[in-house]
Amino acid sequence: MKVEVHGLTLTYGDAVAVSDLDLTVDEGESLVLLGQSGCGKTSTMRCIAGLETPTSGVISIGGRPVFDSGSGVNRAPNKRNIGMVFQSYAIWPHMTVFENVAFPLRMKGRKGAEIRAAVRETLELVGLDHLADRGASLLSGGQMQRVALARSLAMQPSVLLLDEPLSNLDARLRHRLRMELRELQLRLGVTSMYVTHDQDEALALADRIALMQSGRIVQIGTPPEIYAQPGSASIAEFLGVDNIIPVTREDGSCVRLTATGQKVAVEPYAEGGDLRLCVRAEDVVLGPESTEAVSYRHLKKKKR
Ligand SMILES: Nc1ncnc2c1ncn2[C@@H]1O[C@H](COP(=O)(O)OP(=O)(O)OP(=O)(O)O)[C@@H](O)[C@H]1O
Known part of the structure; x- marks a missing residue:
């Protein structure tokens, strides 16, 4: 019932x-x-x-x-x-x-x-x-x-x-x-x-x-x-998402990584509030480095 x-x-x-x-x-x-x-x-x-x-x-x-x-x-x-x-x-x-x-x-x-x-x-x-x-x-x-x-x-x-x-x-x-x-x-x-x-x-x-x-x-x-699609960073964290990356909003379908300034295309998101980009390890696809793609190597270089 x-x-x-x-x-x-x-x-x-x-x-x-x-x-x-x-x-x-x-x-x-x-x-x-x-x-x-x-x-x-x-x-x-x-x-x-x-x-x-x-x-x-x-x-x-x-x-x-x-x-x-x-x-x-x-x-x-x-x-x-x-x-x-x-x-x-x-x-x-x-x-x-x-x-x-x-x-x-x-x-x-x-x-x-x-x-x-x-x-x-x-x-x-x-x-x-x-x-x-x-x-x-x-x-x-x-x-x-x-x-x-x-x-x-x-x-x-x-x-x-x-x-x-x-x-x-x-x-x-x-x-x-x-x-x-x-x-x-x-x-x-x-x-x-x-x-x-x-x-x-x-x-x-x-x-x-x-x-x-x-x-x-x-x-x-x-x-x-x-x-x-965890509804917030704290939910994502609870669900074991390891990569929760601070980003700033760009427009409704792009964000910019705070650490590197790179622009990343994402699924459309709503207005308002802080944004975090959550990346599950199994969704990462390795490919040739380009200005469009997010490169792990690039992120690492910038961080040093
Ligand atoms: N008999 C009680 N007297 C006082 N506080 C209580 C009592 N039972 C639960 N609480 C409090 O109510 C809150 C919710 O407890 P509850 O047991 O429902 O949580 P839970 O999510 O089921 O936790 P767990 O997974 O550890 O069982 C907790 O802060 C707990 O300390």
Whole structure:
């Protein structure tokens, strides 16, 4: 279901964790909240899940408000039909894999045969059907996260919230599970929000990425848009662009390198504000030196 957030603000005393945030996640979309530690990603998710009471704002799921500071609507977390998977595995070690997935269904009053079918189906989805009877404490980290995911999916949530679910896993497993998660999300078409500070993870998992800084969304776009056109120098820096070069504006389609005075043709840019030229290493093409081209050798000579 579609998630709509309007004017969401969350303060802890004087500290503003989320500031007047607007966001829409379309039905079936995978939206990744990306930003550095402390920018407000988890707080935003916790507000949507109902685990935190916002200071102000409106949150709707499937067109119905689950929180509205104006009218006082504030649905309990278990009445929002949201599935959640966190960084900490949050599964019950004393139960089997099967029981871990079955437990919330039982709490919802589902009956035996229905529960068995739902658990088998979701364990199969996450590739754990062969471990149904194993004690959860005997699982690896990756398997525990699959159980947590299966437990959320078995409830057929309207929205799936995933908060850094892979960050406790080693790099290789993280990479594999990331691909599996994306494949699963596309197959099930479940509306998903995923929190991470890892840009590779964001690029791999997102239909759209919402970049957060200081409690606000500063840029939102598809992975290719965010990768190719970071909205500011600080976003480019966060995204790992190594070459951020000061330039002065020339006209709408050219800039002049501050260090060398060279003129460089660039994509059309808007008026106003300081400009920086961001160059990704893979976009550099070597060719014969000319007055038109930017020459690395030339830049180096001038700098000395
Ligand atoms: N319970 C709390 N009490 C006071 N301040 C808090 C609380 N929870 C979060 N904050 C503050 O709110 C801001 C946003 O925190 P949040 O956990 O949402 O960031 P984040 O982007 O998810 O960070 P991380 O990636 O490290 O989890 C931070 O400055 C944090 O210190």
